[in-house]
Amino acid sequence: MREVSTKDIIKAVRDLCIDANYNLGKDVEDALGKAYEKEESPVGKATLSQILENVQISKQGEFPMCQDTGNAVVFVDMGDQVLIKDGNLFEAINEGVRQGYKDGYLRKSILSDPIERKNTGDNTPAVIHLDIVKGDKLKIIVAPKGGGSENMSEVKMMKPSDGVEGVKDFVIDMVKRSGSNPCPPVIVGVGIGGSFEKCAEMAKRALLRPIGSKHPNPFYANLEAELLEKVNKLGIGPQGFGGTQTALAVHIETYPCHIATFPAAVNINCHVARHKEAVL
Amino acid sequence: MAQKRIKTPLTDEVVKDLKIGDDVLITGEIYTARDAAHKRMVELLDKGEKLPFDIKGQLIYYVGPSPARPGKVIGSAGPTTSGRMNKYAPRILEAGSKGMIGKGEMGSGVQDALKKYTGVYFAAIGGAAALIAKSIVGNELVAWEELGAEAIRKYTVKDFPAIVVQDCHGGNLYQEGVKKYQRV
Numbered sequence: 454m455r456e457v458s459t460k461d462i463i464k465a466v467r468d469l470c471i472d473a474n475y476n477l478g479k480d481v482e483d484a485l486g487k488a489y490e491k492e493e494s495p496v497g498k499a500t501l502s503q504i505l506e507n508v509q510i511s512k513q514g515e516f517p518m519c520q521d522t523g524n525a526v527v528f529v530d531m532g533d534q535v536l537i538k539d540g541n542l543f544e545a546i547n548e549g550v551r552q553g554y555k556d557g558y559l560r561k562s563i564l565s566d567p568i569e570r571k572n573t574g575d576n577t578p579a580v581i582h583l584d585i586v587k588g589d590k591l592k593i594i595v596a597p598k599g600g601g602s603e604n605m606s607e608v609k610m611m612k613p614s615d616g617v618e619g620v621k622d623f624v625i626d627m628v629k630r631s632g633s634n635p636c637p638p639v640i641v642g643v644g645i646g647g648s649f650e651k652c653a654e655m656a657k658r659a660l661l662r663p664i665g666s667k668h669p670n671p672f673y674a675n676l677e678a679e680l681l682e683k684v685n686k687l688g689i690g691p692q693g694f695g696g697t698q699t700a701l702a703v704h705i706e707t708y709p710c711h712i713a714t715f716p717a718a719v720n721i722n723c724h725v726a727r728h729k730e731a732v733l
Numbered sequence: 734m735a736q737k738r739i740k741t742p743l744t745d746e747v748v749k750d751l752k753i754g755d756d757v758l759i760t761g762e763i764y765t766a767r768d769a770a771h772k773r774m775v776e777l778l779d780k781g782e783k784l785p786f787d788i789k790g791q792l793i794y795y796v797g798p799s800p801a802r803p804g805k806v807i808g809s810a811g812p813t814t815s816g817r818m819n820k821y822a823p824r825i826l827e828a829g830s831k832g833m834i835g836k837g838e839m840g841s842g843v844q845d846a847l848k849k850y851t852g853v854y855f856a857a858i859g860g861a862a863a864l865i866a867k868s869i870v871g872n873e874l875v876a877w878e879e880l881g882a883e884a885i886r887k888y889t890v891k892d893f894p895a896i897v898v899q900d901c902h903g904g905n906l907y908q909e910g911v912k913k914y915q916r917v
Contacts, residue, residue: 494914496754496896496906500858503894507861511809516863520799520809558808560799560882572881601814601837601859633837633907634814636859688914692858693837694896695910724860 455532455589457733459540462591465731466549469595470525471557473729474517477508481640481701481726484664488638488691488698497696501638504691504724518725522559523597525550525579526657532588546593547577553595562600582654596661596728602639605631605721608653613715620645620717621680627719628684628700633693636723638701640664641684644718647708656720659704661728668705677703691724738892742790743831745851751897753904757855758892763792763834764875767813769883771821778824785876785885788829794857795835797882798866807869807888811862812836815854819843826850834895838907847901855895856906868893 485508489501511518527546537545554561554576561576586592607627611619624643631639644655667674680703690696701724710716739747741761751757764786766774774784795815799808815822815835822833823846832853833839839854847854857865871889878884898906 494910496910499756503858503861503864507858507864510863510867515802515805516809516866517799518809519860519862520797520811521813522799558800558802560797560808562797604814632911634816636836686916688911688916690910690914692856692860693907693911694856694898695906695912695914697914 454534454536456536456538457591459537459542459545461733462542462545462593463549463552465593465733466527466546466595467553467556469593469729469731470550470553470559470597473595473597473727474522474557474559475511475514477511477518477725478728480663480665482508484701485724488701492691492696492698494690494694494696496694497690497698500691500694501698517557517559518727519599520560521562521599521601522554523599523727524563524603525554525576526596526598527579527581528594528596528658528661529581529583530586530592531583532590533585534589535591543581546579546581550577550579551575591733592730593733594661594728594730599723602635602721602723605635606656606719608649608716608718610649611715611717613713615715617676619715621683623717624680624703624719625683625687627721628689629687631721632689635721637689637693638691638698638724640701640722640724640726641680641703642720642722643703643705644720645705645707645716646710647716648710648714649716651708652716652718653720655706655708656718659706660720660722660726662704664702664726673705673707677705741792743792744790748831748851748853748901751853751900752902753897753900753906753909755897757895757897759792759855759895760891760893761889763794763888763890763893765794765796765886765888767795767797767883768817769880770877770885771818771825773877775821775824778828784828786887788825790829790831793825793830793833794888795833801872806872807866809862810866810869811859812857815839822846826852838905839899844899844903844905847899848903851901853897853901854899856898857893857895861894865893
């Protein structure tokens, strides 16, 4: 067994919250640059130019990329040989988020109750997804998720007879209905299979994949490419002003499912897919 | 694309000259309000009471900024989704406001109100939050401090970049722009 200290977890999570909000991943920045080259609409090009400028300003460390510094969604892959003796993992993650959102001048956007709607004041509690994997490392991914894009997401319990055409219709319709709201060009996460809640989680995990990465199964890789092409024909464009670059990528994740079900989920991300990881 | 420089408070004349797709730089004062403040403002209007500031000619910016660093006027300050204010915007225009700044399409009720009351809806670029912050040179509380991030504030802006997306002539860039590039 290998011990990991909660002190290290807190510091890692704190630093990841700040890093994710100020420093855009290179794959996303490159994708935005390519979108600028390809965009045919003048307003769309001007918009992407401002977005790219904004990414550079944010790297200087004074202003986060977006004022919506998001719900702290945290994915943890905990090695089965990892032992945490000096505290509780979830409490440590939340303390890291608390510190990161304070020290990083990030917005506190979490409400303690969805109906009463009083702010918790420190952007906790985080939403934590924990998986046990083989090994002695603790991998933490912090993926702040903004509200605007999150609102443009859905789970659909389709019939098995709806088939792959049903998935295509669902994804394209979701991007169309979202329109300008999720700050296009978007990244589309799709989860297929699992269960009602599992496919939603998979759709969100799909957003963590490097932009331009293909699904290892050629069938799904082709489906990703086909959906990206079709979604870009919707004409929504950057910020919904009209244009050819409506989405930067479509990523699909799948999981085995029940014989009577065909669940699917779409989780839309804005054009800044913010996620940073640390391995302890 | 030539940029138009405009100063607040706006007049009907200035608003009528603005068409969808126009690239503008706004200088002057703008007022910020989101869901909770709008609910309160409409309640006051319903009761025939005065709003907590003189709204004539003013623009409302839909925003909830990140915290300001010491010595800075404001944190990142990009727009929030305007669609949530669809229900309220026509009443605010009726009360004398000349328009809104936000992001995302606003509904047909708002489009009609822009025509009826001579108003304009600007989009600020969602994703240019840090860039936008640089154009905000003053930040003052106006009302309802207890609403926290949703209080009404007044920003002094210099060359705040925005695009006309819905105008008083019935133009809607979200619809017309998309139609132009749709290849279904």
